[in-house]
Amino acid sequence: MSPVRLLRAGDVGVIEIDNPPVNATSRAVRQGLFDTIRQARAEPGIKAVVIAGVGRTFTAGGDITEFGQPPREPHLPDVLAEIEASDKPVVAAWHGTALGGGCEIGLAAHARIIAQGCSVGLPEVKLGLVPGAGGTQRLPRLVGAVAALDMITTGRMVGADEALRLGLVERIAAGDLRDEAIAFAREHIGGTVPRVSLRQVQLPPASEWQTATDKVRREAKGRIAPLKAIELVEASMALPFEEGQPIERRAFLELMASDQSQALRHLFLAEREASKLPELAGVSPREIGRVGVIGGGTMGSGIVVAFLDAGYQVMLLEASEAALTAGCERIGGLYQRSLRSGRISEAVRDERLSRLETALDLAALSSCDLVVEAVFEEMQVKLDLLTRLGAVLPAETLIATNTSYLDIEAMADILPAPERFLGLHFFSPAHVMKLLEIVRGWRTSPQALASAFAVGRKLRKIAVVSGVCDGFIGNRILAKFRAQCEFMLEEGALPQEVDAAMEAFGMAMGPFAVQDLAGLDIAWARRKRLAANRSAAQRDVPLIERPCAKDRFGQKAGRGG
Incomplete structure (x- = not known):
């Protein structure tokens, strides 16, 4: 059975996405959406359409198991083009989460209604990607370039109230989402069908845009996707949708093949596997x-x-x-x-x-x-x-x-x-x-x-x-990394220089700032405990003992190293 079905509520067709657990936009879902929207457009008795999710969420986005594989038709941009081209009004009914492709489905609809408690966003940047089905081109046309850039480059989710305030949705459901979405769709019957892709992006003041892009560049720290997102949002400001959308798609596919995205996708899956015992x-x-x-x-x-x-x-x-x-x-x-x-x-x-x-x-x-x-x-x-x-x-x-x-x-x-x-x-x-x-x-x-x-x-x-061992997992890794940083101190580097290099590489905090925050006494206690078994071949760094000998343990003691 298809994970997408078309139901009737009088003169409104309701397209249900039912692909548990999170209604991911797999190939079967994309095909089902493509077929049902065409079916709804062709049926004379259907005057408007609602797209809704079954279960706890609208759709949490793409099927990550398909990432890195050769793209299979129908591609999501083509499905969304079919939705937006409908001459019958299409309303997206967002609940639970509407992320990535789930958000983009709503952007291609002609109107959006959201349930309280729903979170909507474009989190692709967290996987080293940018939206690939028109998100970087439609979102700025709906909420403005600066707000769109923030959502795309941070990957953050917004709740119902913020979505309404930004203009991302037209209505928040006060009661039953499905019933209100159907009534909302009926309000659009006979009127002009508004298409987001035909809107013009309201250009922000140059200083405001410069501030927004400077912030992204400052926080990107070596990541490619946020910088690419700047280019794509700027394309939405300068080009019609039909020219900007192919540029976005090419960028999405290029990033999909990048080492950064492959590493971040591996991390995403590994984090979820770690708790499955x-x-x-x-x-x-x-x-x-x-x-x-x-x-x-x-x-x-x-x-x-x-x-x-x-x-x-x-x-x-x-x-x-x-x-x-x-x-x-x-x-x-x-x-x-x-x-x-x-x-x-x-x-x-x-x-x-x-x-x-x-x-x-x-x-x-x-x-x-x-x-x-x-x-x-x-x-x-x-x-x-x-x-x-x-x-x-x-x-x-x-x-x-x-x-x-x-x-x-x-x-x-x-x-x-x-x-x-x-x-x-x-x-x-x-x-x-x-x-x-x-x-x-x-x-x-x-x-x-x-x-x-x-x-x-x-x-x-x-x-x-973790099993039982000295330092478990994280601190065993950290001890090796920290030792190399300590060797650099002995060889003449200053702590702030090492920290600056590591932060420029992409770390949120440098290793010595982390030690100052966590406390130098923890590693000191470990060194004392392991001293008796220390191999003569192991390199010693006596200078790191000096602050500890003077009770200079960092922020917890109010005295740094």
Whole structure:
């Protein structure tokens, strides 16, 4: 059966896309859309058309499994040309997500209605691509060149209210989307069919356009697709659609064959495969509603914010009133930064902080479903804490360590019910960085592991399972990279010069800025721990020990290296 079907609602034809799980615009979907729009155009009883998605989304875009393969007809630009050419009004009914090709289908329609909670966007840049079915040519004609450039080069999604404000949609559904879309389509019967491709792009002031393009170039950092998007949006401003669209298509196919896009597509698929553990099939995670975090330092405060942002009830525990006050101030400071940047409102901040409790007594954590320790990175400190935790927590409470390097098997040895223990290794800043290493001990139960992955999904992290080894995965890689940077210091480079080179290469932060943020004490503790087993052949860099010997551990100490 075709994943696309044509239904009738009186004089309105409803084209349904039904290709679970995300209604990707596979070849079968493209063929189905092409056939059904032609059928609807040919039937005298159909006066208008609605295109809608079945299930939880309109369409999340192209079928990535087809990327890199020879293009197969019908191509999406041809399907969209058929939609836009209809002499009967076509309304796109967006719900869930309308991304990539899903957004472009709507741009080719004659009008758009969106459900509250829907997100729409052109995220191709995240895969090293640009839209390839007219998105760079139609979107500027609908929302203006500057807004279109922002959406295309960031790949960000916009919600219903912003979509209406930008002019991306004409209406937000107040009730049932399907019913309102049908009524909206009927309003267009007998009127002029508006085609986006025939509009002229409203040219922005030269200074505004220069500011927008400068921002893209500054943030591209070696990426090709955002720079290509500038050229394509400028083409939409200078050329008619029928000339600009083939230029876009050529750029899309060229980028599809590029090393950058192939690498980013590999990463996209790998991130999704990382959480698919066959041994967890059929294993139900434990329900986690209340989380305890021990330690309100740089890492602990970030972990608290990550859990608050995800909707959890959180209890922060510290060893003293002074430490607790300092931890709460750090948490407040993180939210203040989000306020200043406009990422959240005061109401959102206040709601999240209302779910934060504090305590000084370990026994207060007994009501938590999950407890994460984020205390100082020394084994004896952690063993002492876990011994006391094992005595006060119920046997079913999940316990996690945020250790960066230490042996979690040795920690599990001192716990009753070690099967509920594992590592949840966040990366600094914990509320921002996407990677979450889930460290599985040999006694960690399938349910504990499944629960950790469920937590990772709710935190919107990329959760990756690791075995027990020094530094796990991320820090083992980082240690090798950091060593080369330290060798450069010894050979005469300044930290800021190394950072500048790495940031010019494309990194968000240089390696020494990262260490200053995370704390120099973590790597220092590891070096001391491994010193006894250090090979004589391993190159030593004595100068990196000097700041640590003077307690200059970076931002957490208020004293840099």
